[in-house]
Amino acid sequence: MRDIAYLELVCPAGTPAALRTAIDAGADTVYCGFRDCTNARNYPGLNFDAKELREGVAYAHARGRWVIVAINTFPRAGDVGPWHRAIDTAAACGADAVILADIGLLDYAMRKHPNLRRHLSVQAAASNPLSIDFYRETFGISRVVLPRVLAVDEVASLISRMKVEAEVFAFGSVGTMVEGRCTLSSYITGRSPSSDGVCAPAEFVHYREDGAFMESCLGDVVMNRYARNENAAYPTPCKCRLVTNDNASYLFEEPVGLNAVSILPQLKAAGVTALKIEGRQRSRAYVGQVVTAFRTVLDGLARGESKPQAVADLHAMAEGGKETLSAYKKGWK
Amino acid sequence: MSKLTLGPLFFQWKPEQRRDMYFRIADEAPIDCVYLGEVVCSKREPLYYDYLPEIVERLSAAGKQVVLSTLALITSDRELAAIAERCGEAMIVEANDVASISLLKGRPHITGPFINVFNEATLDFLVRQGAIRVNLPVELSGTAIATLARHNPVETEVLVFGRQPLSVSMRCYHSRAYGVHKESCQFVCETDPDGLAASQLTGAPLLRVNGTQTMSHGYAVLLRELTTLQTAGVTHFRLSPQVADMVQVAEIYRSVLDGDLDAASGEALLHNLTGETPYVNGYVRGREGMAWAET
Numbered sequence: 001m002r003d004i005a006y007l008e009l010v011c012p013a014g015t016p017a018a019l020r021t022a023i024d025a026g027a028d029t030v031y032c033g034f035r036d037c038t039n040a041r042n043y044p045g046l047n048f049d050a051k052e053l054r055e056g057v058a059y060a061h062a063r064g065r066w067v068i069v070a071i072n073t074f075p076r077a078g079d080v081g082p083w084h085r086a087i088d089t090a091a092a093c094g095a096d097a098v099i100l101a102d103i104g105l106l107d108y109a110m111r112k113h114p115n116l117r118r119h120l121s122v123q124a125a126a127s128n129p130l131s132i133d134f135y136r137e138t139f140g141i142s143r144v145v146l147p148r149v150l151a152v153d154e155v156a157s158l159i160s161r162m163k164v165e166a167e168v169f170a171f172g173s174v175g176t177m178v179e180g181r182c183t184l185s186s187y188i189t190g191r192s193p194s195s196d197g198v199c200a201p202a203e204f205v206h207y208r209e210d211g212a213f214m215e216s217c218l219g220d221v222v223m224n225r226y227a228r229n230e231n232a233a234y235p236t237p238c239k240c241r242l243v244t245n246d247n248a249s250y251l252f253e254e255p256v257g258l259n260a261v262s263i264l265p266q267l268k269a270a271g272v273t274a275l276k277i278e279g280r281q282r283s284r285a286y287v288g289q290v291v292t293a294f295r296t297v298l299d300g301l302a303r304g305e306s307k308p309q310a311v312a313d314l315h316a317m318a319e320g321g322k323e324t325l326s327a328y329k330k331g332w333k
Numbered sequence: 334m335s336k337l338t339l340g341p342l343f344f345q346w347k348p349e350q351r352r353d354m355y356f357r358i359a360d361e362a363p364i365d366c367v368y369l370g371e372v373v374c375s376k377r378e379p380l381y382y383d384y385l386p387e388i389v390e391r392l393s394a395a396g397k398q399v400v401l402s403t404l405a406l407i408t409s410d411r412e413l414a415a416i417a418e419r420c421g422e423a424m425i426v427e428a429n430d431v432a433s434i435s436l437l438k439g440r441p442h443i444t445g446p447f448i449n450v451f452n453e454a455t456l457d458f459l460v461r462q463g464a465i466r467v468n469l470p471v472e473l474s475g476t477a478i479a480t481l482a483r484h485n486p487v488e489t490e491v492l493v494f495g496r497q498p499l500s501v502s503m504r505c506y507h508s509r510a511y512g513v514h515k516e517s518c519q520f521v522c523e524t525d526p527d528g529l530a531a532s533q534l535t536g537a538p539l540l541r542v543n544g545t546q547t548m549s550h551g552y553a554v555l556l557r558e559l560t561t562l563q564t565a566g567v568t569h570f571r572l573s574p575q576v577a578d579m580v581q582v583a584e585i586y587r588s589v590l591d592g593d594l595d596a597a598s599g600e601a602l603l604h605n606l607t608g609e610t611p612y613v614n615g616y617v618r619g620r621e622g623m624a625w626a627e628t
Contacts, residue, residue, distance in 0.1 A: 074451035104454025134435035149503035
């Protein structure tokens with residue numbers, strides 16, 4: 001385990017360029033995935049091959065940083081090969097850890113690469129001390145990425161009773177369903193985060209005009225309706241507008257992004273080891289700006305200084321310009 | 334012989350309505366195994382807990398296997414304590430969360446559909462832990478189900494009737510829709526024994542909300558797939574309780590499983606029981622879950 005006196009900043013890299021940008025901007029750790037269904041951001045034009053990962057690891061290690069690899073989808077029956085190869089490749093490229101969700105893969109990684117750190121993905125939805133202890137005792141995980149449905153006091157309570165590091169989400173897009181257990185995307189499109197590594201894939205998204213309104217659609221389903229001068233959010237199923245009892249509303253969650261910058265001291269006090277920024281699908285420029293701002297705020301926090309400009313930058317970069325503390329906030333449930 | 338099971342009741346019914354449904358199942362339904370216990374919201378079970386012993390007794394006396402299911406999402410100490418108590422009971426337990434699996438390790442148990450079993454390695458692991466029956470997730474294609482059922486050394490169960498559970502959250506959408514706080518919800522979910530309809534802005538139905546759970550609007554109806562699933566080695570066929578007459582639903586499925594009724598005729602009979610609710614079978618056909626394909 002590294003000795004980290006402050007909150008470790010774990011940043012997304014959808015591309016080798018974004019990896020270098022994140023490192024240069026002050027990421028302690030960068031996470032990425034391979035260019036296939038083995039990772040939960042399996043979008044066109046993203047991700048790494050073995051050569052790119054090896055180069056990325058060299059770049060990070062030369063600067064004392066980490067690269068960890070998300071292999072966090074659930075292998076298909078009869079076709080586990082790509083997932084095993086992904087773990088083997090991550091190990092061979094010198095990755096500092098793999099992020100896994102599937103029980104069979106955790107078992108494989110532990111037996112085949114016992115010295116490669118194993119992080120439990122948020123996709124495993126380990127939401128209580130018993131589950132986390134089970135993964136630790138059975139598969140020797142070093143860290144758990146906590147589900148995005150816990151309040152700060154619940155995070156603190158959980159951490160006080162677990163024997164592995166805790167990583168929590170601090171910024172970016174968040175769903176409202178327990179990760180790894182949501183099939184709304186595949187119900188509508190046939191493709192899901194668990195199996196295919198995609199939620200609401202872009203090829204199913206289209207917009208159509210309906211009189212004075214524009215409708216955003218996912219497959220054959222209308223997800224939202226906007227006035228022509230209104231900004232349309234990406235039609236993610238858990239942020240669509242639905243009608244219940246004749247009332248149209250964002251039943252699950254408004255189209256907002258998570259921004260936990262205002263509660264970093266509380267998260268640190270709760271015993272959090274690492275903060276994760278979501279967004280491997282985002283641009284290199286976005287990654288650079290968010291990481292720079294977080295680095296500034298965290299360094300300020302370590303010295304007891306406030307950094308209002310960096311905080312303002314993060315507010316401005318939240319999804320759709322709207323942000324939330326999501327489940328961290330009391331009363332969210 | 335293929336077994337017919339009744340999965341845990343996902344909805345919040347009045348305690349007496351719940352009890353009476355199970356009494357009828359005990360007395361009249363050709364069902365081999367019944368799953369009891371709360372899967373969705375830990376606040377609900379105390380409301381009907383006192384009825385459980387007599388339900389268990391009536392079902393057992395009728396020769397049905399009785400299984401106690403556990404919550405799909407466990408976060409609080411109170412929930413952990415309740416799960417520990419449940420897993421300590423002599424009855425067979427269905428684990429719907431990894432916490433329950435860790436408590437049941439080394440003892441015969443059943444893993445529920447909320448455990449992500451997508452491949453052989455995970456299945457093998459669960460069997461080594463003591464699973465004697467494995468429920469497969471609703472999202473799997475027929476090909477994946479067949480691969481896993483053939484591979485599985487123990488029993489395999491698949492949901493073949495009822496609304497499909499699609500997601501679980503900490504947030505209660507029923508409370509949200511009715512404008513109350515989850516902590517003081519007054520059990521508004523009891524208003525909707527068939528779930529709360531959630532439609533698209535066009536008015537077309539899409540989902541059903543059941544507390545923290547989101548379900549398909551359509552009923553999964555896999556009558557046409559039963560023979561293929563039987564051949565592949567699926568041993569247990571789960572009916573998920575809905576407001577439809579579950580005794581008659583069970584009779585139709587039993588007849589089709591036994592080859593006494595063809596699937597199309599079974600579907601026609603089923604439509605008489607299920608009103609206007611559409612049917613879905615997309616997942617098993619390897620398509621979007623909400624699709625319905627007749628061929």
